[in-house]
Amino acid sequence: MNDSSAYVPPKVWKWEKESGGHFASINRPIAGPTHDKELPIGKHPLQLYSLATPNGVKVTVMLEELLARGIAGAEYDAWLIDIGEGDQFGSGFVEANPNSKIPALTDHSTETPTRVFESGAILLYLAEKFDAFLPSDHSRRTECLSWLFWQMGSAPYLGGGFGHFYAYAPSHIEYCINRFAMEVKRQLDVLDRHLADNQFMCGDEYTIADMAIWPWYGALILNRVYEAAEFLDAGSYKHVGRWTQEIEGRDTVQRGRMVNKMRGPLEEQLRERHDAGDFDTMTQDKLEAAE
Numbered sequence: 577m578n579d580s581s582a583y584v585p586p587k588v589w590k591w592e593k594e595s596g597g598h599f600a601s602i603n604r605p606i607a608g609p610t611h612d613k614e615l616p617i618g619k620h621p622l623q624l625y626s627l628a629t630p631n632g633v634k635v636t637v638m639l640e641e642l643l644a645r646g647i648a649g650a651e652y653d654a655w656l657i658d659i660g661e662g663d664q665f666g667s668g669f670v671e672a673n674p675n676s677k678i679p680a681l682t683d684h685s686t687e688t689p690t691r692v693f694e695s696g697a698i699l700l701y702l703a704e705k706f707d708a709f710l711p712s713d714h715s716r717r718t719e720c721l722s723w724l725f726w727q728m729g730s731a732p733y734l735g736g737g738f739g740h741f742y743a744y745a746p747s748h749i750e751y752c753i754n755r756f757a758m759e760v761k762r763q764l765d766v767l768d769r770h771l772a773d774n775q776f777m778c779g780d781e782y783t784i785a786d787m788a789i790w791p792w793y794g795a796l797i798l799n800r801v802y803e804a805a806e807f808l809d810a811g812s813y814k815h816v817g818r819w820t821q822e823i824e825g826r827d828t829v830q831r832g833r834m835v836n837k838m839r840g841p842l843e844e845q846l847r848e849r850h851d852a853g854d855f856d857t858m859t860q861d862k863l864e865a866a867e
């Protein structure tokens with residue numbers, strides 16, 4: 577760049593001030609806990625510590641799908657981790673996920689508790705544990721995992737790249753928005769071309785690849801993230817739109833979206849989930865009415 581007013585990086589970067597963007601107060605250049613706080617443990621083998629962001633929703637949808645299939649071992653307690661309040665930096669959470677990001681899962685049904693972090697790893701762990709939503713045929717399984725890992729590698733360009741500069745940065749920087757809008761539109765086109773010939777990401781089978789991709793790219797189509805559907809002309813990706821609506825119509829998906837939700841209509845917020853009946857009795861509207 578030859579703009580003389582442009583920022584010139586120092587020889588060694590130092591953490592001197594917050595960046596000023598949304599979430600600036602929780603961003604730090606160091607890992608590890610900031611305070612002591614044990615994680616609660618409920619009555620079920622699976623303990624989920626999360627928040628209903630797209631990464632969190634992947635896992636709650638998977639758990640609700642497993643339960644809807646009659647897999648009782650997938651019963652779970654879902655505890656709320658408020659990342660705006662820094663819960664992800666509590667000592668117990670850092671033990672569950674050294675990367676300090678939701679979602680984190682601990683399975684207490686194993687000889688010693690098994691921790692799983694990274695949403696893609698959690699989906700794969702649950703799919704393997706319960707032999708569900710992952711094709712058993714090797715080549716179909718490989719296709720499914722290719723799309724699962726595609727999502728894990730691609731969504732940071734959508735969230736940390738496009739979403740950050742379009743919706744959260746303190747000012748709109750044309751270069752950054754152009755760069756990441758271009759990439760996100762390319763990703764949507766990848767999905768659109770694939771979904772033109774496939775009902776789901778892996779042919780006619782709904783799998784963990786759909787569960788990973790839908791909460792991000794479906795949310796973009798439905799204008800639930802970054803209010804960017806118009807800007808990205810999301811409606812033009814017809815096959816992604818058809819697939820988005822088909823998955824949106826699943827009851828399991830609607831339940832999964834409610835778990836650990838802290839925003840939106842109170843009747844859609846089930847901030848903690850400990851029992852299937854909680855959807856009827858413990859939503860935030862009912863809790864507040866009972867106060």
Ligand SMILES: N[C@@H](CCC(=O)N[C@@H](CS)C(=O)NCC(=O)O)C(=O)O
Binds near residue numbers: 629677
């Ligand atoms: N690659 C991770 C990303 C998880 C992630 O970025 N989680 C965000 C919320 S969507 C978070 O916990 N942010 C808190 C922070 O960065 O301090 C995964 O898929 O699990």
